[in-house]
Amino acid sequence: MTPLLAVDDLHLWYDADGGKVVRAVDGVSFTLEQRGEALGIVGESGSGKSSLALALMRMLPKNVARFDGAVRLAGRELTPLSDDQFRREIRWQRIAMVFQGAMSVLNPVLRIGEQIAEPLLLERRYDKARARARVRDLLERVGLPAGFASRYPHELSGGQRQRIGIATALALDPDVLILDEPTSALDVSVQAQIMNLLKDLKEDPGISMLFITHDIGLASDLCDRIAVTYAGEQMEVGPAERVLVAPRHPYSQLLLASLPRLHSDVPPRTMPGDPPDLTAIPAGCRFHPRCPYAWEDCLNHPPGIPLPDGGHARCWLNDPVVAGDRYQIQLRPTEAARD
Amino acid sequence: MTETLLARSITVSSSQPLLALDDVSMAFRTRRGLFRSGEVTAVAGVSLAIARGETVALVGESGSGKTTVGRVSLRLLQPTSGRVVFDKQDITDVPEERLNWLRKRTAIVFQDPFSSLNPYMTVADLIAEPLVIDGLKDAGVRRAQVRAALAAVDLTPTDRFVNRHPSSMSGGQRQRVGIARALIRNPDYMVADEPVSMVDASSRVEILNLLHGLQRERGVTFLYITHDIASARHFAGRIAVMHLGSIVETGSARQVIDHPVHPYTRALIAAVPEPDPANRFLRRSTEQWQDTPGVAIHADCPHGGSLTLPAVLLEVSGDPGHAVACHLEPPRGR
Structure with missing residues (x-):
C-alpha cells in the first residue's frame, strides 16, 4: 500500500550569524502509513522537530540555506510543486497544522467564527452561508458550542483556544494533521481533554497525525509509532510499545x-x-x-x-x-x- | 470545632517546624470595569508546617493557589487571615522594613529562567546583586562568594561563566544561575516555584538533583511548588495537593500517589501520561472541578457530597500522616 506520507532524506538548514549553518533537519526519512495512524516526533528543544513541521508545511523563514529531499503525499511528489501550487493545493487542504501557542496564533480582534472561516472563504471555496454552517460543524467536532463563533479569543481559556486551533486546522478536511506541542501550555486535566479529542479524531474521521512533543509519555498515549529526534536526525523509530520498554x-x-x-x-x-x-x-x-x-x-x-x-x-x-x-x-x- | 483542631494538629505536626502556616487565607481585590470591584479568594484556610531540612511538594494545577501559598510563606504577600510563623517568630504582620532578617534567611527560585534574569547583567553581577544590596562593599569577597555559588550549582569551571550573559546560556544553565543567586545568602528556607517546567526534559533531573543535594548538604528547607506530581514523588518527602485554594490531601509521597483518597488527587494522577505500554490510548478523566473554594465537595464523595460544612483535613484511618479534606468523619483509605 502506498504510504499516506513518505518523507525521504529531508534537509532544512538555516544560515546563522558568522557564516555558520544550522542543520535543523538533516536527512530525515519516515512514512506515515495509513489513515488514522499517529507518529510521535519526540525531541528536546533544538532537536529540529519544529523545523520538520515547518518544512512539511513549507512555511520557511527567509534564511534558508538548504531545503531538499522528497516528500510524497499518497504517492504524489510534492517537491516539484511551485510555492503557489503548494499554497493552493496542499497547505491547509491536504496537510494542516496546529501550533504550540494557540494564544499567539489567534487574531485578538477577530471573532472565533471569522478565524475558522478564513481558509474556507479564501479562493471562494465556500460561500458565506455554507462557511457559517461549516464553522458550526467544526466547533461541534472539537467539543465547543456553536455560540463560540461570536466570541473573541480573550474570552476563551487556554484549552478552548487550542480546540479552536484544531478546528481551524480541520476546516478543509486535511489528510495529515501536524501538531506541534499542542498541549505544552496547558494543565494536565485540560491536556487530557485535548488528548481525548485527538484520540477521537484519529478514530473518526481517521486523520493521520504527526504529533511533535518533548514528552515521550504524551506521545505514546496517542501515537502508534515514535520517532526519537536528536540534533536534526532521527535516532530511533519504532512501535511505541517497544520503544518504551x-x-x-x-x-x-x-x-x-x-x-x-x-x-x-x-x-x-x-x-x-x-x-x-x-x-x-x-x-x-x-x-x-x-x-x-x-x-x-x-x-x-x-x-x-x-x-x-x-x-x-x-x-x-x-x-x-x-x-x-x-x-x-x-x-x-x-x-x-x-x- | 474539635474536627478543626484535629485537622490543625495533623498538618502542624512537626515538632520544630522551620515554617508554619496556620489557617492562612489570601484574597485579592479585582477590578471589573471602571467602578465595580470584586474579590478573588486565592487561598482558603491552608495550614502547613515544614520541618527543618524537609522538602514539601505543593502540587496543583494553575489557579490552585500554590504560588500564592509560596509567596505568603516568604511574606512577599501578607495573608488576609491566618498566621505565618518562621523559626518560632510570628511574621504575619511585621512591616516590610523590619523583615530584612527574613529576606536574608529565605530565597525563591522562579519558574522562568528566561524572564527572571536581567539580560543586561553578567552572571557574576546577577549572582552578586543580593550581596550588594546587603552592603557588602569588598569586591574581592563578593567575587569569591560568587565563585563558590557557581561551583555549588556545578557551573564549572567558574571562569567560563562569570562574564557571560544569560542569553548565551541554555535554559538549564540559566536556572542554575537563578539557584546560585538564591543561594548566595546561604538561606535556611527556599521556595522553588516550578523550577524545571521551562527546562528541557533531559536537564530537569540535574536541576532537581542539585536542589536535593543542597537540601542534604546544607540542610536547606524546601517548598517545592509543581504541577508535576511524578517529580514530587522523587524530590519531596511529603506532598500536599492543592485544589481551588485549599489543601485537599497530604501525606508522604507514597501515601498520596499510591493510595490517593480524595477524588481530585485521583483525577490528577489518572491524567498523567506515564510512558508505560499499559497506560496508552486511555480516555482520561477530564472532570471539571468547579467547586467553591474552601469547600472541596464532590459527587464522588462517599458521603454523598451533599454537605455544606467546610471540609477540614482529617487523618485517613489506619494511615498515620495521611490526611484528606472531608466534611464528615475520618475517611477510610486503602
Missing part, C-alpha cells in the same frame, strides 16, 4: 531513564552533557559525546539500522558485525548505564 538507541534509553516515574521509586537518572549546538554537530554519531556505551566505531556516522519490528535505530549497537559482543547489550529504560 526496549529502546534500541542509548539516547532513547537515557531520555526514558531521566523521567521521574509516578508509580516507581527508581530514581530518575541524569543525562550527561548538553545537546549539541546545531551549527557544530559532532562527527560520527551525534550522540557519542554523551553516550555511556560509545566506542571507537561511533566516530563513523551510523545509518538507520533496520530492526525486526520495521523500525530502525541509528546506533552501531544494532549492527552485529560492528558491535561484536556489544550487540547483546540490553538498553533497559529504567536503569541507564552509569557514565
Whole structure:
C-alpha cells in the first residue's frame, strides 16, 4: 500500500550569524502509513522537530540555506510543486497544522467564527452561508458550542483556544494533521481533554497525525509509532510499545531513564552533557559525546539500522558485525548505564 | 470545632517546624470595569508546617493557589487571615522594613529562567546583586562568594561563566544561575516555584538533583511548588495537593500517589501520561472541578457530597500522616 506520507532524506538548514549553518533537519526519512495512524516526533528543544513541521508545511523563514529531499503525499511528489501550487493545493487542504501557542496564533480582534472561516472563504471555496454552517460543524467536532463563533479569543481559556486551533486546522478536511506541542501550555486535566479529542479524531474521521512533543509519555498515549529526534536526525523509530520498554538507541534509553516515574521509586537518572549546538554537530554519531556505551566505531556516522519490528535505530549497537559482543547489550529504560 | 483542631494538629505536626502556616487565607481585590470591584479568594484556610531540612511538594494545577501559598510563606504577600510563623517568630504582620532578617534567611527560585534574569547583567553581577544590596562593599569577597555559588550549582569551571550573559546560556544553565543567586545568602528556607517546567526534559533531573543535594548538604528547607506530581514523588518527602485554594490531601509521597483518597488527587494522577505500554490510548478523566473554594465537595464523595460544612483535613484511618479534606468523619483509605 502506498504510504499516506513518505518523507525521504529531508534537509532544512538555516544560515546563522558568522557564516555558520544550522542543520535543523538533516536527512530525515519516515512514512506515515495509513489513515488514522499517529507518529510521535519526540525531541528536546533544538532537536529540529519544529523545523520538520515547518518544512512539511513549507512555511520557511527567509534564511534558508538548504531545503531538499522528497516528500510524497499518497504517492504524489510534492517537491516539484511551485510555492503557489503548494499554497493552493496542499497547505491547509491536504496537510494542516496546529501550533504550540494557540494564544499567539489567534487574531485578538477577530471573532472565533471569522478565524475558522478564513481558509474556507479564501479562493471562494465556500460561500458565506455554507462557511457559517461549516464553522458550526467544526466547533461541534472539537467539543465547543456553536455560540463560540461570536466570541473573541480573550474570552476563551487556554484549552478552548487550542480546540479552536484544531478546528481551524480541520476546516478543509486535511489528510495529515501536524501538531506541534499542542498541549505544552496547558494543565494536565485540560491536556487530557485535548488528548481525548485527538484520540477521537484519529478514530473518526481517521486523520493521520504527526504529533511533535518533548514528552515521550504524551506521545505514546496517542501515537502508534515514535520517532526519537536528536540534533536534526532521527535516532530511533519504532512501535511505541517497544520503544518504551526496549529502546534500541542509548539516547532513547537515557531520555526514558531521566523521567521521574509516578508509580516507581527508581530514581530518575541524569543525562550527561548538553545537546549539541546545531551549527557544530559532532562527527560520527551525534550522540557519542554523551553516550555511556560509545566506542571507537561511533566516530563513523551510523545509518538507520533496520530492526525486526520495521523500525530502525541509528546506533552501531544494532549492527552485529560492528558491535561484536556489544550487540547483546540490553538498553533497559529504567536503569541507564552509569557514565 | 474539635474536627478543626484535629485537622490543625495533623498538618502542624512537626515538632520544630522551620515554617508554619496556620489557617492562612489570601484574597485579592479585582477590578471589573471602571467602578465595580470584586474579590478573588486565592487561598482558603491552608495550614502547613515544614520541618527543618524537609522538602514539601505543593502540587496543583494553575489557579490552585500554590504560588500564592509560596509567596505568603516568604511574606512577599501578607495573608488576609491566618498566621505565618518562621523559626518560632510570628511574621504575619511585621512591616516590610523590619523583615530584612527574613529576606536574608529565605530565597525563591522562579519558574522562568528566561524572564527572571536581567539580560543586561553578567552572571557574576546577577549572582552578586543580593550581596550588594546587603552592603557588602569588598569586591574581592563578593567575587569569591560568587565563585563558590557557581561551583555549588556545578557551573564549572567558574571562569567560563562569570562574564557571560544569560542569553548565551541554555535554559538549564540559566536556572542554575537563578539557584546560585538564591543561594548566595546561604538561606535556611527556599521556595522553588516550578523550577524545571521551562527546562528541557533531559536537564530537569540535574536541576532537581542539585536542589536535593543542597537540601542534604546544607540542610536547606524546601517548598517545592509543581504541577508535576511524578517529580514530587522523587524530590519531596511529603506532598500536599492543592485544589481551588485549599489543601485537599497530604501525606508522604507514597501515601498520596499510591493510595490517593480524595477524588481530585485521583483525577490528577489518572491524567498523567506515564510512558508505560499499559497506560496508552486511555480516555482520561477530564472532570471539571468547579467547586467553591474552601469547600472541596464532590459527587464522588462517599458521603454523598451533599454537605455544606467546610471540609477540614482529617487523618485517613489506619494511615498515620495521611490526611484528606472531608466534611464528615475520618475517611477510610486503602
